[in-house]
Amino acid sequence: AQSVTQLDSHVSVSEGTPVLLRCNYSSSYSPSLFWYVQHPNKGLQLLLKYTSAATLVKGINGFEAEFKKSETSFHLTKPSAHMSDAAEYFCVVSGRANDMRFGAGTRLTVKP
Amino acid sequence: SQTIHQWPATLVQPVGSPLSLECTVEGTSNPNLYWYRQAAGRGLQLLFYSVGIGQISSEVPQNLSASRPQDRQFILSSKKLLLSDSGFYLCAWSVGGRLGYTFGSGTRLTVV
Numbered sequence: 425a426q427s428v429t430q431l432d433s434h435v436s437v438s439e440g441t442p443v444l445l446r447c448n449y450s451s452s453y454s455p456s457l458f459w460y461v462q463h464p465n466k467g468l469q470l471l472l473k474y475t476s477a478a479t480l481v482k483g484i485n486g487f488e489a490e491f492k493k494s495e496t497s498f499h500l501t502k503p504s505a506h507m508s509d510a511a512e513y514f515c516v517v518s519g520r521a522n523d524m525r526f527g528a529g530t531r532l533t534v535k536p
Numbered sequence: 537s538q539t540i541h542q543w544p545a546t547l548v549q550p551v552g553s554p555l556s557l558e559c560t561v562e563g564t565s566n567p568n569l570y571w572y573r574q575a576a577g578r579g580l581q582l583l584f585y586s587v588g589i590g591q592i593s594s595e596v597p598q599n600l601s602a603s604r605p606q607d608r609q610f611i612l613s614s615k616k617l618l619l620s621d622s623g624f625y626l627c628a629w630s631v632g633g634r635l636g637y638t639f640g641s642g643t644r645l646t647v648v
Binding site for chain 2 (some may be wrong): 427435456458460466467468469472473475514516518524526527529
């Protein structure tokens with residue numbers, strides 16, 4: 425069985441400050457982990473994925489995430505937030521072909 | 537390259553009317569196909585998935601049905617819509633869960 429918990433339903437940062445979106449996972453298998461971003465009324469776009477290669481994964485738009493097996497975490501970070509980063513972010517865990525589990529989402533607000 | 541098309545983008549339907557949402561994928565063969573629903577302020581709920589033509593698995597009992605008449609076509613239907621069917625519907629495809637999903641742009645359904 426797999427599950428993912430996004431620890432914050434809403435995160436608010438000021439433009440130019442760092443972003444941290446937290447995700448913890450549980451998996452009976454060696455997991456693949458993903459972060460997706462969704463802007464209002466849009467589909468989900470893949471930001472980055474971890475599939476058992478390097479534990480520090482770099483994605484699009486300056487985001488990165490680090491897989492920490494000992495902490496069962498896959499937190500998403502960005503050094504400096506832009507206004508365009510305001511969106512909803514989903515952490516996803518996958519162990520098998522049809523068993524992808526989505527977190528409840530974290531809404532990121534960026535203040536000018 | 538692979539692309540996924542989902543339409544319509546928005547739909548307003550009266551209670552009791554039928555529904556048909558279509559999703560097609562290009563540039564790949566025998567994809568796994570998925571329908572998700574995202575209700576307001578909530579995460580993604582997997583409704584149906586399909587691993588091949590005519591093969592449909594339902595994750596939750598509901599007022600909806602799905603069909604896959606062709607390899608790269610996935611249709612979400614209802615004979616009589618309920619108010620609770622309102623939401624944002626997303627189609628997705630994958631060639632294996634460990635590689636992640638690619639999502640369509642979504643359909644905003646409002647049942648009035």
